Amino acid sequence: MTDPLSDYPVGATPLDPDEMEGLRFPHITTRGQLDELEQANIETGLRWLSRLRRRDILTDEFVIALHKRLFGEVWAWAGTFRRTEKNIGIDPLQIGIELRTLMDTARFWKDHQTYMPAEAALRLHHRMVQIHPFPNGNGRHARIAADLILERIYNDRPVDWAGGHDLQKMNDRRIAYIAALRAADSHDFGPLLAFAGVALR
Numbered sequence: 001m002t003d004p005l006s007d008y009p010v011g012a013t014p015l016d017p018d019e020m021e022g023l024r025f026p027h028i029t030t031r032g033q034l035d036e037l038e039q040a041n042i043e044t045g046l047r048w049l050s051r052l053r054r055r056d057i058l059t060d061e062f063v064i065a066l067h068k069r070l071f072g073e074v075w076a077w078a079g080t081f082r083r084t085e086k087n088i089g090i091d092p093l094q095i096g097i098e099l100r101t102l103m104d105t106a107r108f109w110k111d112h113q114t115y116m117p118a119e120a121a122l123r124l125h126h127r128m129v130q131i132h133p134f135p136n137g138n139g140r141h142a143r144i145a146a147d148l149i150l151e152r153i154y155n156d157r158p159v160d161w162a163g164g165h166d167l168q169k170m171n172d173r174r175i176a177y178i179a180a181l182r183a184a185d186s187h188d189f190g191p192l193l194a195f196a197g198v199a200l201r
């Protein structure tokens, strides 16, 4: 089938034909229908999360399982790594090792209190979307993962990502979010912290 996600917001990853094959609802034709199905799946995933009691959430195994819970009812490839190059993301062959390194690093940050909770979560979020482990859903997955870590690991409040907007649509909030991620690509985390309402120490 053709790609119903024709009008991508800036900073989104288009799907290739192989990935479109993984759509579990082959009859949908519009982006709006797909958004609704994905949103329903995410809500089911969030209910699973709210019941979840496991403590090892700072692991690659857990974040992969989380992606599958958030998107697996819609996409057959949920919870599996991307195999193709995208407009964002590292070499697909490096995803496994880089994701494991990231989660090991995040555990180190926690054990050594390297950063304030919000900064640790935002640095993890940035590196996760920079790796871009999955064919799609990386932004939503990595925002949920960052919030989960803030709440469960750091006993802190989640980030107000949307700030009263719809972060998945083109608006000033999304533009600021993507610009902040790009600054973080150049090792400047100030804009991402400011975006999340966190002052630099």
Ligand SMILES: Nc1ncnc2c1ncn2[C@@H]1O[C@H](COP(=O)(O)OP(=O)(O)OP(=O)(O)O)[C@@H](O)[C@H]1O
Residues within 6 Å of the ligand: 009, 010, 011, 012, 013, 088, 126, 129, 130, 134, 135, 136, 137, 138, 139, 140, 141, 167, 168, 178, 181, 182, 185
């Ligand atoms: N320059 C960049 N560097 C790092 N990450 C980026 C960059 N541009 C975009 N991103 C991230 O990639 C995400 C888009 O990837 P993808 O389409 O896989 O996820 P998504 O959940 O469908 O995204 P969204 O729901 O935000 O549209 C953005 O939400 C953002 O988190």
Ligand SMILES: [Mg+2]
Residues within 6 Å of the ligand: 012, 013, 136, 137, 138
């Ligand atoms: Mg997307």
